[in-house]
Amino acid sequence: MNQRSGRLLGMAVAASVGLIGCGSSAPSDGPAPESRPSAVPAYVVAYRAGHAAGKAVYDSTGKGAAVRETVWGGCTRRALQAGSDAEVDRGSWVRGCLHGVTNGPERLPTGPVTERTADSEMLERFRARARTKGEAPQVDHARALVVARLTEHDYDVELSTDYSAGSGTPEAESLARSFVESWDGDNGRDGTARNVLVLGPSGERLAAQRI
Numbered sequence: 618m619n620q621r622s623g624r625l626l627g628m629a630v631a632a633s634v635g636l637i638g639c640g641s642s643a644p645s646d647g648p649a650p651e652s653r654p655s656a657v658p659a660y661v662v663a664y665r666a667g668h669a670a671g672k673a674v675y676d677s678t679g680k681g682a683a684v685r686e687t688v689w690g691g692c693t694r695r696a697l698q699a700g701s702d703a704e705v706d707r708g709s710w711v712r713g714c715l716h717g718v719t720n721g722p723e724r725l726p727t728g729p730v731t732e733r734t735a736d737s738e739m740l741e742r743f744r745a746r747a748r749t750k751g752e753a754p755q756v757d758h759a760r761a762l763v764v765a766r767l768t769e770h771d772y773d774v775e776l777s778t779d780y781s782a783g784s785g786t787p788e789a790e791s792l793a794r795s796f797v798e799s800w801d802g803d804n805g806r807d808g809t810a811r812n813v814l815v816l817g818p819s820g821e822r823l824a825a826q827r828i
Contacts, residue, residue: 659705660729666702667710670695671717686718693771693811697825704822706731708767715768732766733775739764739806740776746799755792758785764806765814772806774813774828782817789815789823800828 671692674682686692692714696703703710708730716724740762747756761777776796780789796813815824 660709660726663702663706663709664713664726664730665723666699667692667696667713667715668717668723669713670699670710671714672720673717674714675718675720680720682718687715690771690809690811692718693767693773694827696767697812697814707765707773708732711767711771730767733763734766736762736764739774743796743799747795750795752795755788755795758788759792766808767811770808771811772808774810775816776813777816777820778818778823780815780817780823782821782823785817786823789817790826793824793826797826797828 671682671686674686674691678685682691686695692711693707695714696707696710699710706729709726712726712730713723716722740759743762744756744759747753758778758780759776760779763775763777764772765775766772774796776792778785778789778792780786780792793813793815800810810828813826813828814822817823
């Protein structure tokens with residue numbers, strides 16, 4: 618082999634080694650990391666918890682549960698006692714409960730179900746009625762009113778206040794009672810109001826009462 622041929626052979630070997638190194642898909646420092654499963658959305662967790670609760674009611678009381686829990690708002694009442702799973706999306710929890718009490722299969726929502734809308738007019742009507750009863754100091758703690766629609770026909774009313782947790786609980790309960798007493802049916806809204814919730818500055822629940 619002459620000197621020129623030797624140089625060409627060496628260049629070819631070096632190029633081949635480089636191509637092998639660049640084209641390899643195997644990691645150089647260990648196996649590829651495993652993919653992590655995505656977290657289950659909170660509204661799905663709420664729905665499944667509600668469905669399990671509704672199915673338990675159906676299993677214990679039979680077909681009549683569907684009428685009680687749907688027509689009379691049983692699932693919306695139960696949602697208030699269902700803990701943190703329901704609080705992240707009460708509408709999803711209620712939907713799951715309604716499907717469960719009919720012994721129906723899960724039909725998971727594709728997004729959050731609860732729809733919240735501020736209603737300053739309803740808040741002012743409540744304040745006006747409360748003041749006529751000498752309850753101005755109490756009602757002035759209400760900072761905002763939100764209608765939380767849970768189903769096509771059912772909604773809750775949420776009153777945000779400046780009451781602190783613990784020390785403001787008795788006042789919050791009194792405010793909830795005052796709101797229920799002032800309620801005059803539909804208050805101009807379609808559907809049925811089921812509950813009033815009094816919330817603290819950070820959204821924590823201080824009191825709740827059926828309407």
